[in-house]
Amino acid sequence: MVALPPIVANLWCVAALLVIGAAAVAIGKRNWARWLVYGCSLTVSAVSCTIAVAHLIAAPAAGSEIVLPLGLPWIGANFRIDVLAAFFLAVIDLGAVAASLYGLGYGRHESAPERVLPFFPVFLAGMNMVILAADAFTFLFAWEFMSLASWALVMTHHRDEENRRAGYVYIVMASLGTLALLLAFGLMAGPDGGYTFAAMRAHGTPPGLAGLVLAFALLGTGSKAGLVPLHVWLPLAHPAAPSHVSALMSGVMTKVAIYGFIRITFDLLGPVSWWWSVPVLLAGVVTATLGVLSALMQNDLKRALAYSTIENIGLIFVALGLAFAFQGNGMKAAAALAMTAALFHVLNHSLFKSLLFFGAGAVLNATGERRMEKLGGLQNRMPATGLLFLIGSVAISALPPLNGFASEWLMLQAILLSPDLPQWALKLLIPAVGAMLALATALAAACFVRAFGISFLGRPRSAAASDAHEVDRLSIAAMAMLAVLCLLAGVLPAFVIDALAPVVQAVTGTRMPVQTVAWLSIVPIAESRSSYNGLLVFFFIVSSASIAAFAIHRLASDRLRRAPAWDCGFPDGSPVTQYTADSFAQPLRRVFGGFAFRAREEVHMPPPGDGSPARLTVTMHDLVWEFIYEPIARLVNALAVRLNHLQFLTIRRYLSLVFGVLVFLLLVLASWG
Amino acid sequence: MGLIDGISIQLSQMALVLALSPLLTGLVRKLKARLLLRQGPPLLQPYRDLIRLARKEAVVAESASWLFRIIPYIVFATTWVAAALVPTFATGLLFSWSADLIAIIALLGSARFFLALAGMDVGTSFGGIGSSREAMIATLAEPALIMIVFTLALIAGSTQLSNVAGFMLSTGVGLRVSLGMALIALIIVAIAENGRIPVDNPATHLELTMVHEAMVLEYSGRHLALIEFSSSLKLLLYTALIACVFVPWGLAPAGAPLHVHLIGVVIFAAKLGVAGLMLAVFETMIAKMRVFRVADFLGAAFMLGFLGTLLRFVSRSL
Numbered sequence: 001m002v003a004l005p006p007i008v009a010n011l012w013c014v015a016a017l018l019v020i021g022a023a024a025v026a027i028g029k030r031n032w033a034r035w036l037v038y039g040c041s042l043t044v045s046a047v048s049c050t051i052a053v054a055h056l057i058a059a060p061a062a063g064s065e066i067v068l069p070l071g072l073p074w075i076g077a078n079f080r081i082d083v084l085a086a087f088f089l090a091v092i093d094l095g096a097v098a099a100s101l102y103g104l105g106y107g108r109h110e111s112a113p114e115r116v117l118p119f120f121p122v123f124l125a126g127m128n129m130v131i132l133a134a135d136a137f138t139f140l141f142a143w144e145f146m147s148l149a150s151w152a153l154v155m156t157h158h159r160d161e162e163n164r165r166a167g168y169v170y171i172v173m174a175s176l177g178t179l180a181l182l183l184a185f186g187l188m189a190g191p192d193g194g195y196t197f198a199a200m201r202a203h204g205t206p207p208g209l210a211g212l213v214l215a216f217a218l219l220g221t222g223s224k225a226g227l228v229p230l231h232v233w234l235p236l237a238h239p240a241a242p243s244h245v246s247a248l249m250s251g252v253m254t255k256v257a258i259y260g261f262i263r264i265t266f267d268l269l270g271p272v273s274w275w276w277s278v279p280v281l282l283a284g285v286v287t288a289t290l291g292v293l294s295a296l297m298q299n300d301l302k303r304a305l306a307y308s309t310i311e312n313i314g315l316i317f318v319a320l321g322l323a324f325a326f327q328g329n330g331m332k333a334a335a336a337l338a339m340t341a342a343l344f345h346v347l348n349h350s351l352f353k354s355l356l357f358f359g360a361g362a363v364l365n366a367t368g369e370r371r372m373e374k375l376g377g378l379q380n381r382m383p384a385t386g387l388l389f390l391i392g393s394v395a396i397s398a399l400p401p402l403n404g405f406a407s408e409w410l411m412l413q414a415i416l417l418s419p420d421l422p423q424w425a426l427k428l429l430i431p432a433v434g435a436m437l438a439l440a441t442a443l444a445a446a447c448f449v450r451a452f453g454i455s456f457l458g459r460p461r462s463a464a465a466s467d468a469h470e471v472d473r474l475s476i477a478a479m480a481m482l483a484v485l486c487l488l489a490g491v492l493p494a495f496v497i498d499a500l501a502p503v504v505q506a507v508t509g510t511r512m513p514v515q516t517v518a519w520l521s522i523v524p525i526a527e528s529r530s531s532y533n534g535l536l537v538f539f540f541i542v543s544s545a546s547i548a549a550f551a552i553h554r555l556a557s558d559r560l561r562r563a564p565a566w567d568c569g570f571p572d573g574s575p576v577t578q579y580t581a582d583s584f585a586q587p588l589r590r591v592f593g594g595f596a597f598r599a600r601e602e603v604h605m606p607p608p609g610d611g612s613p614a615r616l617t618v619t620m621h622d623l624v625w626e627f628i629y630e631p632i633a634r635l636v637n638a639l640a641v642r643l644n645h646l647q648f649l650t651i652r653r654y655l656s657l658v659f660g661v662l663v664f665l666l667l668v669l670a671s672w673g
Numbered sequence: 674m675g676l677i678d679g680i681s682i683q684l685s686q687m688a689l690v691l692a693l694s695p696l697l698t699g700l701v702r703k704l705k706a707r708l709l710l711r712q713g714p715p716l717l718q719p720y721r722d723l724i725r726l727a728r729k730e731a732v733v734a735e736s737a738s739w740l741f742r743i744i745p746y747i748v749f750a751t752t753w754v755a756a757a758l759v760p761t762f763a764t765g766l767l768f769s770w771s772a773d774l775i776a777i778i779a780l781l782g783s784a785r786f787f788l789a790l791a792g793m794d795v796g797t798s799f800g801g802i803g804s805s806r807e808a809m810i811a812t813l814a815e816p817a818l819i820m821i822v823f824t825l826a827l828i829a830g831s832t833q834l835s836n837v838a839g840f841m842l843s844t845g846v847g848l849r850v851s852l853g854m855a856l857i858a859l860i861i862v863a864i865a866e867n868g869r870i871p872v873d874n875p876a877t878h879l880e881l882t883m884v885h886e887a888m889v890l891e892y893s894g895r896h897l898a899l900i901e902f903s904s905s906l907k908l909l910l911y912t913a914l915i916a917c918v919f920v921p922w923g924l925a926p927a928g929a930p931l932h933v934h935l936i937g938v939v940i941f942a943a944k945l946g947v948a949g950l951m952l953a954v955f956e957t958m959i960a961k962m963r964v965f966r967v968a969d970f971l972g973a974a975f976m977l978g979f980l981g982t983l984l985r986f987v988s989r990s991l
Contacts, residue, residue, distance in 0.1 A: 376796065377736065377738075377796065379738035379739075379740060379794075380736075380738050383738075383739070386738070386740075390740075390790075394783070394786065397782075397786060398779065399779055399782055399783040399786055400772070400776055400779045400780055400783060405776075405779055409775055409776065409779075412775055412819070413832075415823070416823065416826050416827065416832070418986070419827060419985060419986045427986045427987060428983070428986070428987075430986065431823070431979065431982045431983045431986050432979075434819070434820070434823060434982065435816060435819075435820055435975070435978075435979050435982070438815065438816035438819035438820065439812070439816040441815070441816075442782075442811060442812040442813075442814075442815035442816050443812050445782060445785075445786055445808075445811070445812075445815075446808040446809075446811065446812050448786075449786060449789045449790060449793075449804065449808055450808070452790065453789070453790050453792075453793035453794075453804065454793070456738075457738065457740070457790060457793045457794040457796070458736070458793055458794065458795070458796030458801075459736045459796035521770060521771065527770060527833075528830075528831055528833070528836055529830065529831050529832070529833070529836075530773045530775075530826075530831060530832040530833060531770045531771075531773065531833065532771070532772060532773060532775075532776050533770070533771040533772070536768060536771040536772075537754065537771055537772050537776065537780070540750075540754045540757075540768075540771075541747075541750045541751055541754055541780075542750075544749075544750040544753050544754055545746040545747060545749070545750035548746055548749050548750060548753075548899065549746050552727055552895045552898075552899070555727075556724075556727035556728050556895055556898075557727065557728050557729060557730055557731070557894065557895055558895075559730035559731065559894075560730065560731050560732075560733060560742075561730055561731070561732050561733070562732075562733055562734075562735050563732050563733070563734065563735065564734065564735060565734035565735070565736060565737075565795045565796070565797050565891060566732075566734070566797075566890065566891055566893075567795075567797040567798070567799060567890070567891075568799055568890065571797070572797075572798075575796060577797070577798050578796045578797065578798060578801060579793065579798060579800070579801020579802065579804070579805060583801065583805065584793075584801065584804070584805045584808070585805075586805065587805055587806055587808070587809035587964065587965070588808065588809050588812065590965055590968075591809060591813070591965075591968045
C-alpha cells in the first residue's frame, strides 16, 4: 500500500468495481448476491475514499499520474490524481460507501436484482474513472460509461411506461452533453491534436475560442448537472431509479459534472476572464429559483427531491460564477472564498441529498408510496427514519447549526465582497443574484417543511401509511452515518474549510486563511467583518433548551395528558380534512406560480340544488418543456418526415444525388484553399 | 475588556431579554386597549399568563408525534440564543462573534421551520392552514431581511451586529438613502415576522384569519407557555435590532464602566417603551389585510431592501 502510488491504487479500485459488476451478471439472481455485490462495493469504495482523503491531506504539489496502453494508440489512457480530483473522488466514494451500505438493506426489496446488481458497481467505476481521467478520450469514454451505466439503472423497472420515457429523455440529453464536451475538448486540443490534459494546459486556448469552449462546457456539464434549461431529464430519471441509485445520481453524479466544469474552466482553459461569470451566474440563479419553485409544486416525494437537486446545483454554479468574477479581476482572497463556498456546498449537498433520497427510499419500502398525498403520520411508525429525514431537511434548508447553512453563509459573504468589482455589468447583476439566492433559500425551507410535514407528520392518509413499519438497521445505519456527517460539517466547518484549502489553492492560486484557530470560528476575511461559530451556536441552543426544559419540569409542571385533537372544538375523525401537499403549496403557487408556471385555478361550482361536489382544478405548465423542447422535437419530426422521402428514390436519382454531393464537397475543398 | 466583564454582560443580556420581553407584550396590549378606550389587562398580565400556563398540565393530541413535545423547547432555545446576540444595552457581547446578523436571521428561520412543522404534526386543517401561510410569509420576509442585511453590511463593512452598531454610533454615517430604505423595509419585515396587524392579528380568535395562532392551536400548558414566550422574545429581538442599528445612542461601548451600562439598560427600556407605543398606534390605525395582499406588502420590503443594496453597489455615498 505504501509503495503503491495513489493513482495506481485508485485504478485498482476501479478495476475491482468492474470485476464485481461482471461477476454480478452471473450471480445476479441469487439471494446472496446482494451481500457480495454491495459488500464488495462498500469495501472498495471505502478504500478508494481513504486513498483520496489521504492524498487530499498530504496535498503533494505534483499529482500522481500514469499512462496505460489503452485508448487512442498515440496518447494512451492518461490517468492522474491531483488535489482537485482527490476532493471529488472523496465526495464520490463517500456517497458510494453510504449507498452500498444502504443497498445491503434496501436491496432485499428489489424485485429485479439482476437488473441492478451488475450496473451498480460499474456505475461507481464510471464515476471514479471520470475523475481520474487525464486526457480527453479517456474522460469522454468514462463519461459515456457513467451515463450508460446510470441509464441502465434508470431503466431497472422498464415495464413502467413512465420509466421508459424517463430513460429515453435521459439518453437523448446525455448524448447531447457528451457531444458538447467532445466539441469543447476538440477546441481546446487545437489543430495539433493535443488531447492530453497536460498538453491543453501547456499550450492554452486562444482567447477568441475560450468563450466557445465555455459555452460547450456549460452545455455539456450543465446537462449532466441539471442546469436550466437542460434539466428536463433530471426530475424524470433520478426518481425512476431504485432509491440508492437515485441518491448516487442526485448526490454524487451531479458532482462529477461540477468537477468536469471546474476542471475545464479553471484548470484547462487557462487564465479566467471576468465575463465568464455572467453566463454562469445567470444560469445558476435561474436554475436555483426555478428548481426550488418546481420542487415546491411536486407531489411525488422523490421528484421533489430531484428538483431540489437542481436548486442546489444552481447555488453551486452561482458560487462558481462569483469565483470567476473575482478571479478575473485579481481579487484572490474573494475568489478563494467563493470557490471554498462552492466546494463546501458540493460536499454538503452530496451528504444531505443522499440522506434524503435514502429516507424517501425507506418510505417507499415501508408504504409502497412516493405520493405525499398518500403518506402522513410516519413519524410515529418510523421514528428513526423520520428523525434522520428531518435532519436532512434542516440541513438542506440552510438552517443553523447544520452544514447547509455554513456553505450558504460563505456564499453570502462572498456576495458582500463584490461591490469592489470594477465592472458595471457585475455591479448590477450580483445584487440581483444575491436577492434570488436568498429567495431560493427561503423557498427551500418551505419546500422541506412541506415534504417532511406532509409525509411524516399529521395523520396517515392511506392504509399503506398507517401500516408502515420501520426499515432495516442497515438502511438506518447508512442514513445515520450521513446525518452525523451533516451535523459534524455544520458544527465544525472550520475543519472542512481547512481541508478544502489545498484544493482551493490549486484551483484559484490562493486559499482562505487558516480557520482552525481561535475557538474554531470561521472567519472569511477578518473577524471585524464577519464570523460564525457553528459549535458555539449548537452548544448554546442545546444548553438553553436544556435549561428551559429543566426549569419548567422542576419548577412548574411535567404532567402530560393525551386527548383527542382540539381543532377549535370541531375535531374531524377523517384524515381527509388535513392539509395536503397541494393545499400547503397553494399560497406560494398563487404568489409565484402565475409567473413561473402560468398556474391557473378554476372553480367549478355545481348549480344550486345540485348535490355534487364542487371542484377546484389547477393547471400548470412546464414552460421550458413547452417552449424549448417541444418546438425542437416538432422540428426534428418534421425534418424526419421530409427526409423519409429520400429512402424511396429511383437509382437514377440516388446517383445524381451522390454526384451532386461530390461536386459540392469538391467545390468546398477548392474554395477553402 | 476582561473575560469576566464579557461574561457578565452576556449573561445579563440573556437575563434582560427574558425579563423584559413579556413586559413589552403587555405594554403593547395595554396601550392598544387604552387607544380603543378599553381598560385593558394589567401590564404584568403576560407574566401571570406564562406562569399559569407553565403550571398547568399539558394536553397533547393523540395523533401528535414526539416532535410535537420537543419543538417548543427548540423554538424557545433558538429564539433566545438569537435574542441574546442582538445588542440591547451594550455592544461588548462576549459571544457576538459566534453568529453574525445572517446567522441570527437563520436562527429565527430555524425556529419558524420547527414551528411550522408543529402546526402540521397533529393533522388538523387549522394547523395546516397556519403552517402553509406562515411558509408563504416567511419565504417573502426572509429574502427581504437578507437584502436589508446586505445594505447594512455594505454600509458598515461588517455583518457582526456589534460592529454595525459601533459603526452607526460613529459620526461618519450621516443620512443615506439606502439606510432609509433599509429602515422602512426592516419595519415591514418586523411587522410580518411578529404576526402583527396588518399581516396577522395576534389577538384574533377567528379561525380563518389566523396564521401564527392557527399553527399553535393545539398547544397547551407549558408548551404553549414556551411558544408565547418565544413570540414575546421575537418581538423584543426585532425592536432591539431596529434600535441598535438605527437609534444606537445609549448603547454602552465595550469596556465602558458599570454606570454607563446601567444607563444603557434604562435607555433600552425607554426605547422599548417608544417602540411599543408606535406599534400600538400603528396597529390601532390600520386594518388587517387579506392573506394574499401580504405578498405585495412584503414584496415592497423586498424591493426596498434590493434597491438599498443596489445603491450601495453603484455608489459609496448613497
